[in-house]
Amino acid sequence: MDVDKQIAALQADLNAAHHITYLTGAGVSTPSHIPDYRSKNGIYNGISESPEQILSEETLFHQPAKFHHFVMENMYFPDAKPNIIHQKIATSCNKNGTLITQNVDGLDKKAGNKHVIEFHGDLYNIYCTKCHEKISYDSYKKSYLHEKDQGIIRPGIVLYGEPINEKVLTKSVEKIHDSDLVIIAGTSFVVYPFAQLLAYRQANAKIWVVNNTPVPAPKEVSTIIENAEKVFDKLYI
Template sequence: MNLVALTGAGISKASGIPTFNEMGNLREKLSRSFFQNNPEEFYKILIEMKEKIERAEPNPAHIALAKYNVPIVTMNIDGLHKRAGSKNIIEIHGNLEYVECPNCNELYDFDVVKGTIYCKKCRGLLQPNVVLYGDIIPLYFNAIDLIGSADELLVVGTSFYTSTAIDLVNRAKFAGIKVTMINENAEENVPKYLKKLIK
């Protein structure tokens, strides 16, 4: 049985990370145009997000997916799947581990932006390793390939506000892959479901 999980913000809710819908107008501020016009404010928002994420711990849903070695496509940038021990993860929206200078390709630990949002070498504006609204998704086809290899797609904590989630789930359905959804109480229902499924 080849199971792949597609996870969204709802899986991390029990870890204390609010979903976008609970954060008011954050969605507009995580756009490419907002970043280009207001880089200082944009990075303030990201630094706050990172601090919330660092206080969070993987919950039983993350831990169960890791325990059963379920490959994961996640729309989250919180890194909780990695911290839970999952190995095969495609983070299609990136993560808050590093920032990059587009001019000289220098990589910096994300925390550098607490001091300056400009490259120390060439003064270029540092780019977050996060896919923003208005960007293409570099790992999209990797995600499609991984989901296409599944007999079953377990969709956890996605609100279907994002066209990405809708598209990936529809592709799975069209390919004849069984789609199972767990959107409520993922921290209880995911471990329960996996235990029953994977004897």
């Protein structure tokens, strides 16, 4: 089937769906100029340490300057704007859907999406690890130490080795289970436990993948191998 026919088939499923769950990853934010850190040309290139090593509690607490420098240089893009994918998913979710995203950039909320589950947290939910006070991005940008108590400041994202918040996990499973349509976009879908969410789908739910490279998925999944931005641009939501 050519891509236009596939998009038409996805459109028909969208029109018929009662509750939709979207699962998204870095590929949804690359059109907003946020680099995909897991891709070959991602932000970790040229850095001798792996992302697993740097984005860990170990580095956060024992080499806080390195951690801070890394996230400021490579992860924060406060001027980034939502693109057509964020916007259309927001419109769809505000009607009858939920988004579960791996992205920590906050662009879905910026797009006005009121039903977002941030599976790996939010870069802008910044707090002091000593007193748990909320810290503004502007303060965190200046220093990783809380002036008041010298506590180390961190972003509320799930670091490598940390578990997914239990409430987030439970809510995600519920939403997948309640959906008759699941659309996976802009993710290679290999990050555990995010990739396992699909196991909780209804037996008769329609599943679509929109990604520029093939994704490991069960055979009943319909796949559109195309740039997610091009596909969402053509969808009527």
